[in-house]
Amino acid sequence: MPNPRSGDEEHVVFRQYLDAVGLQGLAGAEAAGLHTSEWYALSLIAQEGRLTSGELATRTGLTTGATTRLIDRLERAGYARRAPDPTDRRRVHVEPVPDALARVEEVVAPARRHVAEVLARYTPEQRALLFDYFARAAPAFRAATEEIRAAAPRRRTRKTD
Amino acid sequence: MPNPRSGDEEHVVFRQYLDAVGLQGLAGAEAAGLHTSEWYALSLIAQEGRLTSGELATRTGLTTGATTRLIDRLERAGYARRAPDPTDRRRVHVEPVPDALARVEEVVAPARRHVAEVLARYTPEQRALLFDYFARAAPAFRAATEEIRAAAPRRRTRKTD
DNA sequence: AGCAGTATCTGCATACGCGCAGATATTTGG
DNA sequence: CCAAATATCTGCGCGTATGCAGATACTGCT
Numbered sequence: 001m002p003n004p005r006s007g008d009e010e011h012v013v014f015r016q017y018l019d020a021v022g023l024q025g026l027a028g029a030e031a032a033g034l035h036t037s038e039w040y041a042l043s044l045i046a047q048e049g050r051l052t053s054g055e056l057a058t059r060t061g062l063t064t065g066a067t068t069r070l071i072d073r074l075e076r077a078g079y080a081r082r083a084p085d086p087t088d089r090r091r092v093h094v095e096p097v098p099d100a101l102a103r104v105e106e107v108v109a110p111a112r113r114h115v116a117e118v119l120a121r122y123t124p125e126q127r128a129l130l131f132d133y134f135a136r137a138a139p140a141f142r143a144a145t146e147e148i149r150a151a152a153p154r155r156r157t158r159k160t161d
Numbered sequence: 162m163p164n165p166r167s168g169d170e171e172h173v174v175f176r177q178y179l180d181a182v183g184l185q186g187l188a189g190a191e192a193a194g195l196h197t198s199e200w201y202a203l204s205l206i207a208q209e210g211r212l213t214s215g216e217l218a219t220r221t222g223l224t225t226g227a228t229t230r231l232i233d234r235l236e237r238a239g240y241a242r243r244a245p246d247p248t249d250r251r252r253v254h255v256e257p258v259p260d261a262l263a264r265v266e267e268v269v270a271p272a273r274r275h276v277a278e279v280l281a282r283y284t285p286e287q288r289a290l291l292f293d294y295f296a297r298a299a300p301a302f303r304a305a306t307e308e309i310r311a312a313a314p315r316r317r318t319r320k321t322d
Numbered sequence: 323a324g325c326a327g328t329a330t331c332t333g334c335a336t337a338c339g340c341g342c343a344g345a346t347a348t349t350t351g352g
Numbered sequence: 353c354c355a356a357a358t359a360t361c362t363g364c365g366c367g368t369a370t371g372c373a374g375a376t377a378c379t380g381c382t
Binding site for chain 4: 196198223224226227230231234249250251252
C-alpha cells in the first residue's frame with residue numbers, strides 16, 4: 001500500500017476497517033454455529049428484545065414459512081425460544097435465551113480483547129471520544145443498513161439471466 | 162477496573178456498535194448478490210491483492226474442490242478473475258476485478274455517507290484520532306478473526322494430515 | 323525420459339435453506 | 353354461532369453449496 005493523498009488514505013483505511021469488522025462478525029457467526037440469516041435474525045431479536053414471527057419475517061425479508069423454519073433452527077440451537085402472546089394466541093413471540101447471548105459474547109470475546117488492547121494505548125479522554133463515536137456510529141450504521149436493504153432488489157436466485 | 166459502572170455501559174455500547182457494523186456488512190453482501198463465503202473470499206482476495214486457489218482454500222477453510230466452484234461463482238458474477246502463474250502453470254491466481262470492487266464500494270456507500278455525517282461533527286484533530294483508531298483496530302479485528310477461526314470446531318474439512 | 327508429488331478441476335451424492343401454497347388455529351365481525 | 357381475516361405451521365420441490373474421490377495438467381527430481 002503506497003502513500004497517496006490523505007483523503008484517499010482515509011478512504012482505504014476506513015474500507016479495510018469495515019472489512020475487518022465484517023469478517024470478524026462472519027467468523028463469529030460461524031463459530032457460534034449460525035448461518036448468516038440466523039445471525040442476522042438473532043441480532044434483530046436481541047436488539048428489539050422480542051419480536052413476533054411475522055415481524056421477524058418482515059425484518060429479515062423472508063416469507064413467513066421460511067421464518068418458521070428459521071425460528072426452529074434458532075430454538076434448536078438454543079439461542080432463542082418461542083413465547084405465547086397472552087392477548088392473541090395465534091401470535092408467537094420470539095425472544096433470545098439469555099444464556100445463549102452469553103455464548104455469543106464468548107465468541108465476540110477475542111475481538112473485544114484485541115480492541116481493548118488498542119484502546120489501552122489511548123488516554124482516558126481519547127477513549128471517551130472513541131466511545132462517543134461508537135455510540136453515534138451505531139445508529140448511523142443501522143440507518144445505512146436499512147437504506148441498503150430498501151434499495152436492494154431481492155435477487156436471491158440468478159436463474160433468470 | 163477503575164469504574165465498573167461505566168465499564169458496563171462501554172460494554173453495551175461497543176456490542177451494539179459491533180452488531181450494527183456487522184449487520185450493515187451482511188446487508189451489503191446480500192445487496193451485492195454475494196453469499197457470505199463469497200463475500201468472505203472476495204475480502205480476502207482484495208486484501209491480499211491476489212491469491213492462488215489453494216491458498217484461498219486454506220484461508221476459507223473449504224476443500225479445493227469447493228474453492229474451485231467458489232472461484233467459478235465469483236468469476237461468473239464478475240467480481241474476480243483467474244490469472245495464470247507465469248512460473249508454475251498448474252497454479253491459478255485469483256485477483257479482484259477493479260470494476261467490481263467499485264461496485265462493492267457502491268454498496269458500502271450508504272454506510273460511508275452516514276458515518277461521514279457523524280465524523281463531520283468532530284474537529285479535525287478528533288477525526289485524526291478516529292482514523293488512527295481505525296488503522297489500529299483493523300489489524301486487531303483481523304487477529305481476532307484468526308483466533309476465532311482457529312478455535313472454532315471447523316467442520317471436517319482438511320484431509321491433508 | 324520416467325516417476326512421484328503438487329495444484330486445480332470435474333462428476334457424483336448429499337444437505338439445506340427457501341419460496342410456494344395449502345393446512346391449522348385463533349380472533350374478529352355480523 | 354358462522355364466516356372472513358389473521359398468524360403461524362407443514363408438505364413439497366427447486367436451486368445451490370459443499371465434501372469426496374478420481375481425473376487432468378504441470379513441475380521437479382533422479
